[in-house]
Amino acid sequence: MFLPEGSQDEMGTVVKNRATVFEMFRRTAEKRNYTEISTPLVEYADTFTNEKVGMKLQNMLKWFDGRGQIEVLRPDWTTSIARALSQKPFRACKWAYQGSVFRMDTPGLENRQVGIEMVDLPELLGEGECLFFAHDFFNRLGVTGVMVELGHAGIFEELVARLNLEDGQVDRLRGAMHDKRKDEVFEIASLSGNAKIAAELAGLVDAYGSFEMIRTFQERWKTEPALSDMLIHIEKLGKICMAVGMEDIMIDLGRVKNLPYYTGILFRGFLKQTGASCFSGGRYDMLYEQFHRQTTAVGIAFDADMLAEELAQEEKPEKICIIAGEETLAEAEKLRAAYGGKIVDIRFAPPAEGEFNKVLKFKNVSGHWEAEEI
Template sequence: MFLPDGSQDQIGKILLKKQHVYQIFNDVAVSRGFKAIETPVIEYADTFTNPHVGMPFQQLLKWFDREGAIEVLRPDWTTAIARALMKLNPKESKWFYQGSVFTQDKDGIESRQAGIEMIRTAPIEGEIETLCFAIDYLSAVDVSDYVIELGHTGIYETMIAPLSLTPDEETKLRQAMHDKRQDVVKDLTQNNTRVQQQLLDLIDAYGDVSILDRYKVKYQDDDTIVTIIKELTQLVNVLEQLGIDQTIVDLGRVKQLPYYSGTMFRGYLTTSGEECFSGGRYDKLYQQFNQSIQAIGLAFDVDVLAGSVQVEELSRVAIIASEETHVLAELKRRTMTDKIVDVVYSEPNEKDYETIIDLRNEGAK
């Protein structure tokens, strides 16, 4: 029998690694004062496709319920948690979650995430706490070869404000910025050469943090951009003080979902180039509930992390027993809490065990 693309059964080491990644995440989140939250796997499509959230309808796994409403498999944690928190209205503001999300894209349907959401948390405080969480957690799972990238929705948005684009033009320009497609950005902005030059430079404004200094000087007369650059510089300094000296920026990064509204960050594993976490600020997300609530969060890609963590395997012990000595073997097993213990009735393969204890004749004594 076949499985759909990207779906897979898992046994053995990769499963251990995944459990390890989830377990450590749980420990770190709890120790930092986060409370667990879980939302259902099945929700209404509209929760994710309404204009405030704007996930592409085609990407969702969907079907009709008995009343003809469209239901989906959870495609995104952040949106689902926002909906849940508005309904439950708890007083806590720091939440963590772990589990699968489902979307139709090139890498298959199911992917596993572990993440945090902080609401009612103002800029800088939230950004620092979120980034500190990421560093703390990656260190706890012993991942050290990574680079953190910082970006901000506001730079691009400030620059295009004078263009008064139609929504369609805005979508095209945003996509061209997302693809760093210089010729298209040039074409779409030809009516305003000043903005055109700014955006063409912004496409290229990725790399080490010295770009922040360049932008600070270049845009010294623009208060909005100066404030953003200051914020990002402050975060870079925090990361440096925590021993993360390889931070990069992409000032030309644009948001992919409409509710993002501030700092955006992500982590790349240096060796494979895979994205191991991403997140940012989305103060606009709660506007759909007529609420003004500041929010920030990030999600780790559990599949990517599980592929790169090492788990220490416990040493294996075999106790050879018989019907008469099985209880004795069980009592012995209870004393060996830091080992993997098999109780067997026949000679085990020596290669599979570091220690073999034979209790077959113990009962006779």
């Protein structure tokens, strides 16, 4: 039988490295006083498709249950955890999870994640902890060369709120901004008749680069209290991170939220060598409103599959094959103990050439079994 498109079997190094990612994540979370949480793999679709979350049903793996309601494989950890925490009282503020999400709009149907969610913490404390955790986690994994990008969902929302655009036009504008299509951003924003704001939004397409960019826009927006406050918040978070050794920090003031529930700081991590995204997250206070709770909330999700690929290959121990037979099977097992720290396999037939570093075979010497290299 063949697998569905997007599914795949895995074996060997990638499975081992992913287990290492999970274990290092668990150790990091334990040392930083997190409580582990797990949610069901199967949820109702409307938990994720309502206006507060805004995920698209066509991107989910779904089916109808016996009562005609749509069920889905978990497409998002953050929303699932918010649902779980809102259903029962809790004291812990810091939560850690690991497991898969299933989406049809990403390469492969299954994406394995590890991540953290923080609820009811002061803004800067929660956001700083997200990035401190990432720094700690990467150090434990031995992953280096990670670039952190900071943005703010409110910048786009603040400017767009001043335009008289229909919902569909705003969605198009957000997509153009996300894809850095500057001319299209200006064209859509200009439909409102406000050329000044249209030019401001188009300019944000190029507003990414070094941390020093904040200074430029602080001067530019000095008469804009709402936008200035967002810049101050980004700058404060960035300086705190640099103070603990996170030197590679970029700014993207044109970053837009990929899900409606993000409301404030946005962050992503990139591997400088390949440009691959290894984590993302941000603030999502509004998400809990669908569960009738007012709170602060921020989180970060790490791509466990990507990190598993990045782990340095360990120096492999010597591989030894002992060729035995029924008479020498016990002798072979006892001989294994003499090669502690090495990989030892017992075979009844010679292995393929080059499969092992050393191959041993028993011979009878004066009534005793001795192993010799062949």
